Structures are given as structure tokens and as C-alpha cells.
Amino acid sequence: MFGSHLSVAGGMENALNEAEQLKLDCVQVFTKNQRQWKIKPLSDEQIENWTSELARLGWHDPKGPHRSVSHASYLINLASPDDELWEKSIGLMQIEIERCDALKIPLLVHHPGAFTTSDEEAGLKRIAKAYKKLFKLTKGAKVRMCLENTVGSGSNLGRTFEQLGQLREMISKETSEPERVGFCFDTCHAHAGGYDMSDRTKADAALDDFDRLCGLENLLCLHLNDSLGDLGSRKDRHEHIGQGTLGMAGGCSGGKKVPLAKTGFAAVVNRPELTNRPMIMETPKGEDPKGTPWDTINVRRLRRLVDSPRT
Numbered sequence: 001m002f003g004s005h006l007s008v009a010g011g012m013e014n015a016l017n018e019a020e021q022l023k024l025d026c027v028q029v030f031t032k033n034q035r036q037w038k039i040k041p042l043s044d045e046q047i048e049n050w051t052s053e054l055a056r057l058g059w060h061d062p063k064g065p066h067r068s069v070s071h072a073s074y075l076i077n078l079a080s081p082d083d084e085l086w087e088k089s090i091g092l093m094q095i096e097i098e099r100c101d102a103l104k105i106p107l108l109v110h111h112p113g114a115f116t117t118s119d120e121e122a123g124l125k126r127i128a129k130a131y132k133k134l135f136k137l138t139k140g141a142k143v144r145m146c147l148e149n150t151v152g153s154g155s156n157l158g159r160t161f162e163q164l165g166q167l168r169e170m171i172s173k174e175t176s177e178p179e180r181v182g183f184c185f186d187t188c189h190a191h192a193g194g195y196d197m198s199d200r201t202k203a204d205a206a207l208d209d210f211d212r213l214c215g216l217e218n219l220l221c222l223h224l225n226d227s228l229g230d231l232g233s234r235k236d237r238h239e240h241i242g243q244g245t246l247g248m249a250g251g252c253s254g255g256k257k258v259p260l261a262k263t264g265f266a267a268v269v270n271r272p273e274l275t276n277r278p279m280i281m282e283t284p285k286g287e288d289p290k291g292t293p294w295d296t297i298n299v300r301r302l303r304r305l306v307d308s309p310r311t
């Protein structure tokens with residue numbers, strides 16, 4: 001199932017309407033301005049406008065696949081050693097969770113956090129403790145949290161699958177609610193973080209690793225992005241599908257272009273365990289010179305890969 005991160009400017013339901021126009025299967029949104037701490041609560045009208053559109057599209061079937069995803073604010077840092085920022089982050093994440101539940105959004109993606117002046121172990125503990133508070137504050141909430149893999153720049157946690165798996169273990173121990181926590185896998189972040197996604201066989205091996213350490217059954221959502229930065233560059237810059245170092249296989253710098261079917265994108269979209277997972281593009285917006293929306297071009301490239309033979 002392919003979707004895109006779409007704008008909610010002018011009304012949350014606009015993202016659903018745009019997804020419908022683009023003939024997508026699912027959508028990702030911010031339920032609030034992602035760069036602001038202060039937010040107005042959702043009005044009943046806003047909730048109604050969104051949920052009625054979800055229902056019209058048939059995108060809210062509790063037993064069906066997840067078709068709407070929210071991405072949490074970038075301001076949140078659950079790993080922060082600074083008490084004030086940590087408490088503030090928990091407060092904002094609580095609001096994110098409550099908004100998702102009000103809007104019947106089943107998945108909430110967030111970057112694990114940055115340990116800044118502490119260390120990895122302390123940062124991970126801090127996140128697990130934050131989850132304990134959050135799950136108490138939002139008892140019974142239906143939305144599932146998705147820890148996203150990162151490129152691992154600076155002190156950002158969540159680059160390696162080992163660490164992501166460890167983090168989910170720690171959260172599960174702290175909260176006894178493992179069913180509320182899963183993962184989001186971003187192809188660009190994996191590649192720039194050092195897992196070679198430019199080659200189909202290597203990408204499949206990376207997914208095997210992910211399965212062993214995190215469990216593909218817990219991988220609830222994917223971000224399909226090409227990467228502007230090279231393999232292992234730790235640069236978080238997204239590019240159109242097939243136009244970055246991942247889809248070019250070998251890198252923009254001197255690499256030769258290979259068919260997309262031989263890259264990691266083919267591995268991801270054809271992985272049987274990931275059938276029916278929302279696969280969201282967070283690629284650049286706008287239109288090509290002919291006036292075709294980039295989302296249309298990118299999703300076409302991805303759809304062509306489904307069931308593409310291995311040769």
C-alpha cells in the first residue's frame with residue numbers, strides 16, 4: 001500500500017482529499033504544526049471533517065490495514081537529559097497520542113530521540129521512562145507508537161536495528177504494554193545510516209537482520225525515500241525514487257544507474273511479511289516540467305516494482 005506525507009493546510013481532511021486525487025492507498029500527516037509547542041485543541045468540527053472523510057474513503061476499518069499515519073513533532077526529545085525539555089516532550093507526545101485517537105489514526109511515528117550531553121545507554125533509559133509515563137497518561141489509547149530508524153547523526157538514537165530492538169525491549173519491560181510499540185523503517189535513513197539499500201540482495205539481508213533483531217511483525221509502517229547522501233553518510237536528505245544514491249545503486253558520485261528492480265526498493269515492496277503495510281513517500285513535492293505531480297511519478301515507479309522478478 002503506497003501513500004505520501006501530505007499537507008493539512010486549510011483543514012486536516014485536505015490531506016485525505018489529495019491522497020484520493022493522487023490515487024494513493026494511505027496517507028501520513030502532521031496532526032498539528034510540527035514546529036510549535038503550543039497548539040489549539042482539535043475542535044469537534046475538525047474531528048468530524050476528518051473522520052467522515054476517512055469513513056467515506058473506507059480508510060477506517062479497525063480490522064483492515066492501517067491507512068492513516070501521523071508523524072510526531074520534531075521538537076519532541078524523549079531521550080533528553082534535561083528535565084524541563086524531557087517533561088515538555090512528554091506533554092507534547094501525550095497530545096500527539098490523544099489527537100491520533102480522536103482522529104482514529106492507528107499509527108504514530110516518531111524519531112527515538114537524541115541523548116545530547118548524556119550517553120547512549122542513558123538516552124535509551126530516558127525514552128523507556130518517558131514511555132512509562134506516557135502510557136499511564138494515555139491508558140487505553142488505541143494508536144500504536146512506531147519508533148523510526150534514523151541516520152544516526154550527532155547523538156540521535158535509533159540508527160542500528162540492534163539498538164531499536166533493545167529500545168523496544170526496554171519500553172516493554174517498563175510499561176508491560178509491548179503491543180503499543182512497533183517500528184517504522186525509512187529506506188533513506190537505513191541507507192545513509194550504513195545499511196546498503198542500493199542492492200536488492202543486500203537490502204533483503206538487511207531486512208532479515210531487522211526481522212531477527214526487531215521482528216518484521218512489529219514493523220508497522222515504512223517510509224520509502226531515496227537518499228541524497230551516500231551509503232553511511234549519516235545525511236538525512238530525501239530524494240525522488242530512483243534519483244538518489246539508493247535508486248542509482250552505486251551512488252550519485254560516479255555510480256552507474258541500474259534498474260530500480262535491482263535495488264532495495266524492490267526488496268522492500270515485495271517482502272511478503274510487509275504486505276498491506278502503509279509505505280509512505282516523504283519525497284520532495286511539486287511537479288515535473290510536464291506538470292505531473294512528483295508524488296504521481298514516484299508512486300508509479302514503486303508500483304511497477306511490485307512482483308518484479310528477481311533477475
Ligand SMILES: [Zn+2]
Pocket residue numbers: 148186223282
Ligand atoms: Zn521518515
Ligand SMILES: [Zn+2]
Pocket residue numbers: 186188189236237238
Ligand atoms: Zn528523513
